[in-house]
Amino acid sequence: MKYLCFLILIIFSLTACQKGKSPFPSGEAKIVPNQQVENFTLAETREGKKNWVLTAKEAKSFEQRKEIELKELRLDFYRGESEEHYSTLTAEKGKVNVQTNDMTAYGNVIVISAKGEKLETQSLNWLNGPQKIVTEDFIRLTKAEDVVSGQGLEADPDLKNIIIKKKFYGKKKFPSKDIIP
Numbered sequence: 001m002k003y004l005c006f007l008i009l010i011i012f013s014l015t016a017c018q019k020g021k022s023p024f025p026s027g028e029a030k031i032v033p034n035q036q037v038e039n040f041t042l043a044e045t046r047e048g049k050k051n052w053v054l055t056a057k058e059a060k061s062f063e064q065r066k067e068i069e070l071k072e073l074r075l076d077f078y079r080g081e082s083e084e085h086y087s088t089l090t091a092e093k094g095k096v097n098v099q100t101n102d103m104t105a106y107g108n109v110i111v112i113s114a115k116g117e118k119l120e121t122q123s124l125n126w127l128n129g130p131q132k133i134v135t136e137d138f139i140r141l142t143k144a145e146d147v148v149s150g151q152g153l154e155a156d157p158d159l160k161n162i163i164i165k166k167k168f169y170g171k172k173k174f175p176s177k178d179i180i181p
Contacts, residue, residue: 033060033069040070044101044128050078054096054103061098070094073105075126077157086114087157089124089133101128109135113159118142121153133157139164147171 040059044051057072075089092107106123111133120140124133133155140149141162152165 031062031064034063035061037061040068042068042096046080049080050083051080052077056094066098068096068098070096075103075105079158084114087159088112089126089157091124102126103128111157111159115159116144117159119153119155119159126157131157136165 037059038057040054040056042054053076054070055074055076056070058070060069061067062069071093073089073091073094076085077087077089078084079086089105089109089111091105091109094103094105096103103126104123105126109121109124111119111124118141119133120142121135121137123137124135126133134153136152138149138151139153140147141153141159141164148164148168148170150164150169151167153162154165155162
């Protein structure tokens with residue numbers, strides 16, 4: 001009887017611990033967040049003045065990857081000394097690098113300046129060091145009745161200085177008084 005129990009235990013151990021098989025489909029252990037927060041807020045200041053404020057409906061912090069995953073995010077930009085609000089970025093999802101505060105936003109990304117200019121794309125990177133937004137995706141920029149589009153962009157968050165990298169197309173509406181017969 002002792003030997004039978006011992007034999008069953010060995011067989012069970014061998015079948016339960018088959019080499020090379022992972023319980024996860026990808027073969028890698030699933031990384032779980034260290035923290036999960038609802039109604040998340042993160043702010044950056046420079047010399048005590050608000051630079052930007054990031055809010056999200058949900059945030060998951062992954063300490064090992066040094067990043068925070070975000071859902072339904074909003075990033076409000078502020079101008080130095082006056083702390084004047086000058087631009088807002090919204091997106092369905094995003095990630096923040098906790099070491100650099102660089103961010104990737106994706107899914108219906110929209111940037112609206114205080115003057116009402118609107119940038120639309122599917123993904124966008126906020127580079128915190130140089131204070132630039134960049135993308136390689138298709139963009140559409142609307143300023144009043146003027147619309148420009150193209151592939152790839154580098155800009156300030158207030159949409160004043162813009163470089164469209166390629167496939168530029170523009171449509172401008174001129175007032176009838178400016179047309180020479």
